[in-house]
Amino acid sequence: MAKRATSSDRRADIVSAAVEVFAEIGYYRATTAQVAERAAISQPYVYRFFTKESLLVESLELSWQRIIAAFEQVINSAAPEQLEEGLIEAYEEIMHSHTNEILLQMQAQTIRETPIRDAMKKGMSQVKHLVQRAFEQAEITDAQQKTSDFLARGMLCNVSMAIDMPDLMVKR
Numbered sequence: 001m002a003k004r005a006t007s008s009d010r011r012a013d014i015v016s017a018a019v020e021v022f023a024e025i026g027y028y029r030a031t032t033a034q035v036a037e038r039a040a041i042s043q044p045y046v047y048r049f050f051t052k053e054s055l056l057v058e059s060l061e062l063s064w065q066r067i068i069a070a071f072e073q074v075i076n077s078a079a080p081e082q083l084e085e086g087l088i089e090a091y092e093e094i095m096h097s098h099t100n101e102i103l104l105q106m107q108a109q110t111i112r113e114t115p116i117r118d119a120m121k122k123g124m125s126q127v128k129h130l131v132q133r134a135f136e137q138a139e140i141t142d143a144q145q146k147t148s149d150f151l152a153r154g155m156l157c158n159v160s161m162a163i164d165m166p167d168l169m170v171k172r
Contacts, residue, residue: 011049013039015062018055023100027056027107057119060108063101064123070094071130080138084150087131091154095161106158127151 017039021030032052036043050058070093074086095102108120131150135143160168 007049010039010041010045014041014046014049014055015059018050019059019062019100019104022056022059022107023103027052027111053113053115056104056108056111057115059101059104060116060119060123063098063105064119064126066098066101067091067094067123068126068130071127071134075130075134080140083134083138083140084146087134087150088153091157095157099161102158103162106162124151 014035018030018035021034021038024030025034030052032046032050032055033043035055036046039046046055070090071087074090075083078086105120105123108116111117128147128151132143132147135146135150140146156168160166
């Protein structure tokens with residue numbers, strides 16, 4: 001007997017489909033009908049849970065939470081001298097395993113709707129504070145500047161990946 005999907009499972013399926021569709025064709029060009037098709041459900045079922053805008057916001061929140069969870073794992077296990085390298089490796093893994101989420105964040109940086117901008121600001125702020133606090137606790141010199149450099153490098157990694165120009169990145 002097949003197990004029936006719960007509404008929380010279906011919500012997750014919808015968000016997963018939205019990440020793929022929005023990343024592939026862009027938020028403005030994508031439709032909830034395309035998301036529904038990718039999730040193998042009806043469009044009215046998508047609207048049971050989301051508007052198009054709230055679907056993007058939830059997708060962005062998912063992507064930020066994935067980064068935060070990965071960074072927290074590194075922070076809780078890495079020796080201070082391995083902290084930055086561990087964070088870089090964790091982010092590189094996310095870039096490879098969840099490329100569409102990173103592409104979605106990149107797109108969302110240019111979207112002006114308040115809820116989307118708020119989701120981006122909240123996520124970036126959480127990551128910034130998490131990394132800076134970890135650098136401070138590891139007694140890294142000039143933790144604020146080191147955090148800014150770390151975030152800037154992450155943005156460059158995103159651009160490098162998005163336009164398939166690995167030579168933008170300096171090898172460690």
